[in-house]
Structures are given as structure tokens and as C-alpha cells.
Amino acid sequence: MNSVWLAFGLVFNPDVMLTILVSGVFGLVIGAIPGLTATMATALLVPVTFFMDPIPAVAAIITCSAMAIFAGDIPATLLRIPGTPSSAAYVDDAYAMAKRGEAELCLGVNLVYSALGGLLGSVVLMLAAPALANVVLEFGTFEYFWLCALGLSCAVFISSSSLVRGTASLLLGLLVSTVGIGSTSGFARFTFGSVDLMGGINFVVVLIGMFAMAEILRGVSTPAGKSELVVKRIGNVFSGIAATFRVYWKSFLSGSAIGVVIGILPGAGSTLAAFVSYAFSRRTSKHPEEYGKGSLEGIVSSTSANNAAVSGAWTPALVFGIPGDAVTAIAIGVLYMKGLNPGPMIFINDPQNIYAVLICFFVANIVMVPIGFVFIKLSRHVLSLSKETLLPIILMLSIVGSFAINNTLFDVGIMLVAGLAAYLMEENDIPVAPAVLGLLLGTMVEENFMTSMIKADGNLLAFFERPIAGGLGLFTVLLWISPLLFGIVRRMRARPAARR
Amino acid sequence: MRFSDMSIGVALVCLALAIILTSATFPSVPGQPYGPGLFPILIGIGLAVCGLALVGQSWGRNRAFPLFTAPPWTRSVHLAGAFLLSVASVVFYIAVVDWLGFVPTAFMVLAVLFIWMRGRPASSLFLAAAVTAAAYASFFYLLSVPLPAGILLPSTG
Numbered sequence: 001m002n003s004v005w006l007a008f009g010l011v012f013n014p015d016v017m018l019t020i021l022v023s024g025v026f027g028l029v030i031g032a033i034p035g036l037t038a039t040m041a042t043a044l045l046v047p048v049t050f051f052m053d054p055i056p057a058v059a060a061i062i063t064c065s066a067m068a069i070f071a072g073d074i075p076a077t078l079l080r081i082p083g084t085p086s087s088a089a090y091v092d093d094a095y096a097m098a099k100r101g102e103a104e105l106c107l108g109v110n111l112v113y114s115a116l117g118g119l120l121g122s123v124v125l126m127l128a129a130p131a132l133a134n135v136v137l138e139f140g141t142f143e144y145f146w147l148c149a150l151g152l153s154c155a156v157f158i159s160s161s162s163l164v165r166g167t168a169s170l171l172l173g174l175l176v177s178t179v180g181i182g183s184t185s186g187f188a189r190f191t192f193g194s195v196d197l198m199g200g201i202n203f204v205v206v207l208i209g210m211f212a213m214a215e216i217l218r219g220v221s222t223p224a225g226k227s228e229l230v231v232k233r234i235g236n237v238f239s240g241i242a243a244t245f246r247v248y249w250k251s252f253l254s255g256s257a258i259g260v261v262i263g264i265l266p267g268a269g270s271t272l273a274a275f276v277s278y279a280f281s282r283r284t285s286k287h288p289e290e291y292g293k294g295s296l297e298g299i300v301s302s303t304s305a306n307n308a309a310v311s312g313a314w315t316p317a318l319v320f321g322i323p324g325d326a327v328t329a330i331a332i333g334v335l336y337m338k339g340l341n342p343g344p345m346i347f348i349n350d351p352q353n354i355y356a357v358l359i360c361f362f363v364a365n366i367v368m369v370p371i372g373f374v375f376i377k378l379s380r381h382v383l384s385l386s387k388e389t390l391l392p393i394i395l396m397l398s399i400v401g402s403f404a405i406n407n408t409l410f411d412v413g414i415m416l417v418a419g420l421a422a423y424l425m426e427e428n429d430i431p432v433a434p435a436v437l438g439l440l441l442g443t444m445v446e447e448n449f450m451t452s453m454i455k456a457d458g459n460l461l462a463f464f465e466r467p468i469a470g471g472l473g474l475f476t477v478l479l480w481i482s483p484l485l486f487g488i489v490r491r492m493r494a495r496p497a498a499r500r
Numbered sequence: 501m502r503f504s505d506m507s508i509g510v511a512l513v514c515l516a517l518a519i520i521l522t523s524a525t526f527p528s529v530p531g532q533p534y535g536p537g538l539f540p541i542l543i544g545i546g547l548a549v550c551g552l553a554l555v556g557q558s559w560g561r562n563r564a565f566p567l568f569t570a571p572p573w574t575r576s577v578h579l580a581g582a583f584l585l586s587v588a589s590v591v592f593y594i595a596v597v598d599w600l601g602f603v604p605t606a607f608m609v610l611a612v613l614f615i616w617m618r619g620r621p622a623s624s625l626f627l628a629a630a631v632t633a634a635a636y637a638s639f640f641y642l643l644s645v646p647l648p649a650g651i652l653l654p655s656t657g
Contacts, residue, residue, distance in 0.1 A: 051643045164557070168512060168550040175519065175543050185529050185536035190522070213590075220582035220617065221573035392613035393631050395586060396606055399593055400635055404645040409594050416590045427501050427571065428508060446539045453534050 007355030010055045011363060019052065020363060021371070023060035024067045028375045031068030032382050033390060034081040035219050038068035038270070039211045039326045044394070046204045046334060047401035054338035055356050061334055062357070063364040065327045066118050066310050069270050070372060073110035073303060074379045077103055078229050086306040089274040096294030098230045108237035109244055109296060110303045111372045113252060117304030118365035120256040121263065121311025125318075126358045132319045133347040141455065142463055144320075145448040146472035148441050151322040152434070153479050155267025159431040163483055166434050169425065173435035176201055177442020184450045196410040203333045203440055205402045205411045206418040210432055211326065212398040213419025218426075219391050229380060237376055244296065251281050251301040259305030263312025267433050269325025270306035270313075277305035311361055318342050318354065322441065326433055329440050502569040505558035512551030519544035582617055589613060601650015602640075607632045 010016070023045060030041035041064050049057035072083030073094060080095035082088040097106040139147070152170055160166035179190045180200030191197040245252070258277040262268050281301035282291045291298050313324025314331070321342040323329035335342050340353055347354055375382075402415035422432050456462030464470040503511075520541050528535035573579035589609040597605045607628050614624035639645040 048643065164550050164553045168547060168554075171543050171546045171550065175540070175547070178540050178543070182536045185532075187526060187529075187536040189526065189536055189540065216586055217583060220586050221571070221579050223576070223579065386618070388617040389614070389627065391586075392610050392617065395589065395613065396610060396631060396635055399590060399609075400606075400639050400645070400647070403647075404639060404643065407646055409597065412590065412594050416587065416594075420587070424501060428503055430508075449539065450534060453538075454532060458533060 003352040004355050006352035007359055010352060010356040011059070011359045015053070016056045016059050016360075019056040019060050020063045020360070020367060023064040024364070024367060024371050025375070027064035027067030028071040028371065029382055030064075031071030032074045032083045032375070032379060033385065034075050034079070034083055035215065035387060036390070036394070037084045037211065037215065038065050038072070038086065039207075039330070040215055040394075041065070041068045042327050042330045043204070043207045043211045044397050044401055046208070046330060047404040049334055050337065050405060054340050054353065055360070057334055057338055058331070058340070058357050059360040059364070061327075061331045062314075062360050063367075066114075066307060066364050067368060067371070069306050069310055070111060070114035070303075070368060071375070073114070074107065074376060075383055077106050077110065078231055078379070079383065084271075086270040086274050087303075088271070089278040089302045090299045092292045093295050093299050095230070096292075097296070097299075100294060102294075103231040104235050104237045105240050105244075105296075106299065107234065107376050108239070108241050109299055111237060111369060111376065112241050113300050113304045114307040115365045115368045115372075116252065117256045117259060117307040118311055118368065119362065120253075120304070121260050121308035122358065122361035122365060124260045124308075125311050125315050125361065128315050129318050129354070129358075130347055132315070133344040136319055136344040137348075139344075139468070140466070141448040141451045142466055142469035143472060145445065145452050145463070146469055146476055147320055148322065148445045148448065150472055150476045150479070151266035151316065151320070152437055152441060152445070153476055154265050155434045155437045157479065158265060158268040158272065159433040160429070162429065165428075165430045169430050169432065170434035170438045173438025173440075174442045174445065175438075176206070176435075177439050178446070182446075184447055196408065201414060201439075202405055202411055204330070204337075204405055205414050206439060207326075207330055207333070207436065208398050208402045209415040209418025210422035210436065212394060212401075213415055214422035214426065214432075216391050216395050216398070217419060217423045219387055224387055229383065232380075234376060234379075237373065244300065248297055248300040251297050252304050254284075255281060255301035255303075255305040256308040259308030260312035262305075263309030263324050264315050266316060266322055266324055267437060268309075269327065270309040273309035273312075274302040274306040278302040307365070311365075314357075314361075318346070318357070319344060321444065323437065326436055329436050332440060501571050504567050504569075505554045507567045509551045509554030509556075509558065512547050512554065514551075516544045516546075516548035516551060519547070578616075582613075585613055585616055597650070598648050599650060602647035603632055603636055604650065606635060 026045065027041050030036045031038055042061055045060055045064050049060050052060065068084060069086050072087035075081050075083045076087040076091040077094040077098045080091055082091045094106050097103065156163065156166035156170050179197055181188045181198055188198055255277040258280060259273040262273040262276055263270065278298050278301060281298050282288050285291070285297055287295065287297070310327070313328045316322045316324050317328040317332050321332060323332050332342055340346060340350065398415060399412055402411045403409065405411055425432055452463060464473045523537040523540035523544065526535055526537035573583060589612065593605055593609055610628035610631055611625055614628050615621050618624055636647065640647050
């Protein structure tokens with residue numbers, strides 16, 4: 001109990017509160033501007049968190065990502081352009097409501113249910129993470145290897161319709177993680193004689209490139225669309241919200257539950273959560289015909305889901321060090337940077353820090369309501385900022401941010417290369433998320449694989465001998481061969497049909 | 501900038517071969533059966549399989565597809581310029597910032613990008629100056645990032 005009080009002391013002090021406020025506003029602005037994503041907001045924030053204490057740094061990341069996911073709903077409602085991809089699932093409904101003159105209700109629902117979804121996700125995180133950590137304490141290298149393999153495989157399966165492209169992306173990420181002096185052998189690999197590459201490629205710098213630079217390149221090369229605000233003045237967004245809860249509490253609960261589960265799966269974040277819960281809610285609704293034409297039910301379900309996913313994604317991140325999405329991948333980078341290495345041991349050694357992180361989740365989602373309320377009032381001004389003005393500013397932030405990590409211009413070059421690579425990958429339908437996870441987890445996969453190989457003396461069956469490792473391993477292998485099995489089943493079914 | 505499956509596949513196979521050949525030369529660690537080359541070789545094999553699968557898929561489809569398709573922005577001078585200027589400005593920054601210093605370099609980069617993308621030179625120059633000042637103030641003074649002083653400002657050592 002003592003550590004809980006310590007944690008409250010860590011969070012409720014002026015520094016952390018100010019950080020939450022500033023990073024919240026930053027997240028709202030970036031999230032509300034179409035084309036700029038929550039991941040980009042987080043990546044740009046990391047160089048700044050570098051100079052903070054651990055708890056304010058983590059609080060900044062949590063608040064910024066939660067606020068950005070909510071803020072994406074504002075332009076979705078007022079302009080019919082989702083501010084972040086996570087709001088894309090219900091953009092038609094939100095805009096239809098605004099055109100009907102219900103913009104206030106729609107924005108109010110988005111704000112309140114985003115916060116509630118985030119809070120519900122935080123409760124699950126608070127209950128699930130310590131329980132899981134207890135189980136994970138027993139894990140050895142074999143279990144960790146399979147856990148990483150399972151996480152990475154999930155990322156490949158979820159992020160792309162093409163398995164080959166997803167796998168290639170993952171392998172490219174793993175490849176980049178091997179650059180530098182290997183931790184198991186001490187031998188410098190793929191450094192081409194460069195001293196700068198000896199220490200490996202900095203993860204955060206790559207992320208700034210992949211999520212900020214690539215987005216800039218896409219932004220400057222697409223013509224600006226004309227869009228007009230449907231609402232000139234925004235009134236009280238809270239009127240009528242209480243009534244919606246009585247009607248739509250089931251949609252809220254199912255949406256949040258879907259959001260948390262999808263958030264926990266590696267490689268899938270709030271965007272997929274919103275789409276899945278929207279589809280689920282439509283299928284189970286009594287009024288499926290209203291979906292796409294301003295269905296409040298669909299909005300409630302998916303706007304709670306995307307924020308619940310933000311919290312859910314932190315469960316595997318804190319317990320295993322395996323991120324649930326790109327934002328938590330960045331967060332894990334920050335945790336390592338701050339010496340708060342994620343994993344089960346942090347729950348035993350620094351419980352006050354873990355409690356502080358959990359408290360930050362609650363605070364972030366609660367302050368979302370007042371800050372979001374003010375922001376909605378001012379959103380007209382933010383939405384009038386043009387892309388042409390913003391993108392050069394973000395370019396400069398990316399340059400200075402990637403320089404600030406290690407104070408070297410080499411990293412600015414890495415940022416540019418990563419940005420160009422991510423741009424080309426996305427242009428060619430190669431998903432970026434598996435590469436990010438591969439880069440982050442590469443060292444962990446290799447270390448656990450090599451140690452296990454040496455322990456097992458090269459006997460691959462030893463990877464399945466311990467009960468949990470065997471279970472995880474079997475499940476992973478089944479996942480790998482599932483496309484093959486499905487292919488065979490499909491062919492067998494197609495054959496009798498063809499004969500007929 | 502879309503490449504055909506065939507060209508992506510061939511590129512992946514070439515990359516995989518380069519990785520495998522390089523990794524095979526890594527020395528083994530005395531007393532350990534598995535050296536630093538094992539993991540990269542496994543990655544290389546995986547990439548080769550992915551590359552071959554892409555080549556196989558496009559072979560199976562058996563229809564003519566250009567190896568490379570230019571993106572729509574290449575047909576607009578304004579958009580293509582914005583794309584190239586964004587890349588060039590990072591390269592320019594890396595090349596000259598140590599010599600010229602952060603403030604003039606950042607100002608030039610921002611001014612060129614703003615004028616190209618927004619037009620309105622006077623307000624663009626003002627905006628570039630304001631953003632440079634804000635970036636310098638927050639990163640140099642608030643966060644103590646040692647941004648290069650260059651030839652114009654006195655060294656802060």
C-alpha cells in the first residue's frame with residue numbers, strides 16, 4: 001500500500017500536472033489536424049521527454065496519444081476528414097450528424113465516450129497487468145522467444161492483407177536491429193566501417209523518420225483538398241449526453257471491450273479497434289440501416305473502442321516489453337531510455353513507478369474532458385491552419401528532434417533514410433508496423449533465440465519441452481501454417497463445387 | 501512511386517543474397533557453436549523466400565505490368581518541387597549546419613519551403629523567422645540541446 005501513496009506523490013505534483021496539460025494540448029492540436037497522426041505526435045514528443053524525469057515523460061506520452069486519438073474526431077465531425085486514421089471508421093456518421101445540426105451532440109459524445117473508453121481500458125490494464133506479470137515471472141528464454149515470435153507474427157497477420165509483404169516488412173525491421181555490435185557476440189555487424197553505426201541504429205530516430213518524415217513527404221506531394229466547416233459556432237457539447245448513456249450503454253461496453261482486446265494484440269491499434277467495433281455494432285444493431293448516415297450508436301461504440309485500445313496496448317508493453325501498437329512501441333523506447341525497463345521485474349522492483357503509470361492513465365482520461373471541452377470551442381482556429389504552414393514546421397521539429405537524441409547529425413541522416421524507406425514501403429502496400437516491431441524486438445528475439453539454442457545445444461525440440469513454452473510454441477507454429485491450412489480447405493471446398 | 505511485385509521480389513532476393521554472403525564471413529565465437537552470423541542468415545533466408553514468393557505471384561498472374569509506375573505528383577511541378585525540396589532541405593541542413601550554425605540554416609530551410617508551398621514571400625519570411633526563433637529558444641535554452649552556433653553566433657562552448 002505504501003507504494004501506492006508513493007505513486008500518488010509521484011503523479012500529483014506541479015511538474016507532472018503541467019506536463020500532462022502541455023502534452024495534452026499538443027496531442028489535441030496534432031490529432032485534430034488531418035494528416036498528422038497520434039503516432040507522429042508521440043514520435044515528435046520523445047526528444048522532449050528525453051529531458052524529463054521518468055514519470056512526467058511517461059505521463060506526457062500517455063496523455064498525448066489519448067488526446068490525439070480523441071481529437072481526430074473533431075475534423076471528422078466538422079470537415080468529414082478524420083484527423084487521425086482511428087476516426088476514419090465513423091467519419092460519415094459524424095459528418096452526417098453535423099449536417100443535421102447535431103454537431104454539438106456528436107462532439108460531446110466523442111469527447112465523453114473517448115474518455116470513458118480510455119478509463120475502462122485503464123481499469124482492465126490495472127487489473128490485468130499485475131496478474132499477467134506474476135505468470136511471466138516464471139518465463140525463461142524459451143518462453144520469451146516464443147512470446148516475441150507470437151507477437152511479431154500477430155503484427156504480420158493483422159497489419160496487412162498480404163502475408164508476404166507483412167513478413168518482408170518484419171524481416172527488414174529485424175535486419176536493421178542487427179546493425180551494430182551484437183550483444184551476444186560483441187562482433188560489429190553491417191557497420192561498413194562506420195563508427196556511428198557501431199552502437200546500432202537508434203530506434204526513436206527511425207520512428208521520427210517513419211512517422212513524421214514519411215508523413216511530411218506524403219503531405220507535401222498530395223494536393224490540398226478544399227473543405228469547409230459545416231458549423232460556424234459550437235454551443236454546449238454536454239447537453240443530452242446523459243440521455244445517450246441510458247440508450248447506448250451496451251454499445252459503449254461492447255465497443256470498449258473490443259477496443260481493449262484489439263489494443264492488446266501486437267501490431268493492431270486504435271484504428272483497427274474502431275473499425276472492428278463499428279462493424280460489430282452494426283451487425284448487432286436494431287437499426288443497421290442508419291449506419292453511415294449519422295448513427296449515434298455506431299459512433300459511441302467505435303469512439304470508445306479507439307481510446308480503450310490506447311490503454312489496452314500498454315498491457316503487453318508493460319508486462320512483456322512487447323508493444324500493442326506503434327505508439328506503445330515508442331513508449332517502450334522511452335521506458336528503456338528512462339531505466340524503467342518493462343517486464344515482470346518492474347512490478348516487483350519498482351511497484352510505485354508502475355502504479356504511477358496507471359494513475360497517469362486515469363488522470364489523462366479524466367482531464368481529457370475539460371481540456372477537450374475548451375479545445376472543441378477553439379477548434380475552428382486550429383482547423384484553419386493550412387498544411388502548407390504546418391508541414392515545414394514539422395520538418396524542422398523532426399530534424400531538431402532526431403538531432404537532440406544523441407546530439408549527432410548522423411541521426412538526422414538516419415531519420416531521412418527511414419522516412420524515405422517508410423514512404424516507399426507504404427506506397428507499395430508494404431505495412432510499416434511489422435518493421436517497427438521487428439526493429440524494437442529484434443535484439444530481444446535474437447538474444448533469447450541464441451541463448452536458447454546454446455542451452456538446447458541446437459536441439460530445436462527443446463524449444464517445446466517446457467509446458468508454457470510448448471503451448472506458446474505450438475500456437476505460434478499453428479498460426480504460421482494457418483494460411484496453408486486455410487488454402488487447402490478452400491481448395492477442397494472449391495473442388496466439389498467445380499464438379500457440380 | 502509504385503514498383504511491380506516482380507521488381508520488389510528481385511530486389512528482396514538480391515538483398516537477401518548480400519546479407520547471407522556477408523553474414524557467412526562473420527567469425528564464430530570460440531567455445532560457442534552459434535556465431536553472430538546465424539540470426540542474420542535466418543533473416544536473409546526469410547527475405548529470399550518472401551522475394552521469391554512475390555516473383556512467383558507476379559509470374560502466376562502472367563500479365564504485363566510496368567516495373568515502375570511514377571506517382572501522380574511527378575506531373576505537377578509544384579508538388580514534385582515540394583517533395584524534392586523537403587528531402588533536399590534535410591540534406592542541406594546536415595551539410596551546412598555545423599559550419600553555418602542552426603539559426604541561419606533553419607531560417608533558410610523554412611523560408612524556402614514556406615515560400616514554395618504557401619507563396620506570399622513577406623509573410624513566409626516572417627513565419628520562417630518566428631519558427632526558427634521558437635525552435636531555437638525551446639531546444640537550445642529550455643532543453644539545452646547543443647545546437648551548432650556556427651559562424652554568426654559566438655560559441656557557447
